[in-house]
Amino acid sequence: MENEQIEAIAAMLKTMSHPIRLKILCLLQGKEMTVGDIREEVKTTNANVSQHLSILRNQGIIGYRKDANFIFNRINDERVLELMQTMRKLYCQPE
């Protein structure tokens, strides 16, 4: 791995490494969710969810779609999905 790539990957891991953000990524697997939807699953405020979403957006991991006064968030980066699959396999499998 080149140094530049190490920096980029480290930044991406840092973005994923907050419990709330990682949980958001888990929740967004397979579906779109609004701030309000997410807020019901994660014990915090709307503003806090919104802040975490914007960090994920700035990293390019998630995207969104606007409809009325809702914003539907979705995972944008397929690689993150594959990475999470690997993590689930390694850290959540019984064996």
Add this chain to the structure above:
Amino acid sequence: MENEQIEAIAAMLKTMSHPIRLKILCLLQGKEMTVGDIREEVKTTNANVSQHLSILRNQGIIGYRKDANFIFNRINDERVLELMQTMRKLYCQPE
């Protein structure tokens, strides 16, 4: 993923998400290295390398072996190796 697992994985990602620590993990793939060895590859001080190594050790990612006044560090957690392989495939492949 359960909440508890999310917390644990987030902690592990956080440990890996510092450029120096991620570089150390790259360097340790396949070989043992001392603080001095690592310090030659990473532009920082011995004390700083030592601190990062202790963070990696506390997370259980690396282990060590003592010989004379050298400490040889090695990767302890096979899962981290597989995770890094996946990251290399996803983020460092030309295609």
Add this chain to the structure above:
DNA sequence: AAAGTATTAAATGGAAAAATTAAATACTTA
């Protein structure tokens, strides 16, 4: 034992990240 090398530990200061609160924007509906 003294001097030298490798590493760690402890303390400091500064920078970055996080949660909280309050105010602003955007859209909808009554």
Add this chain to the structure above:
DNA sequence: TAAGTATTTAATTTTTCCATTTAATACTTT
């Protein structure tokens, strides 16, 4: 247009992280 809902922005405070410096420990060699 006024009131209501969803989300974001901005400001503030608290917390956590990181690099640096200095001192301590452990071991070797002379």
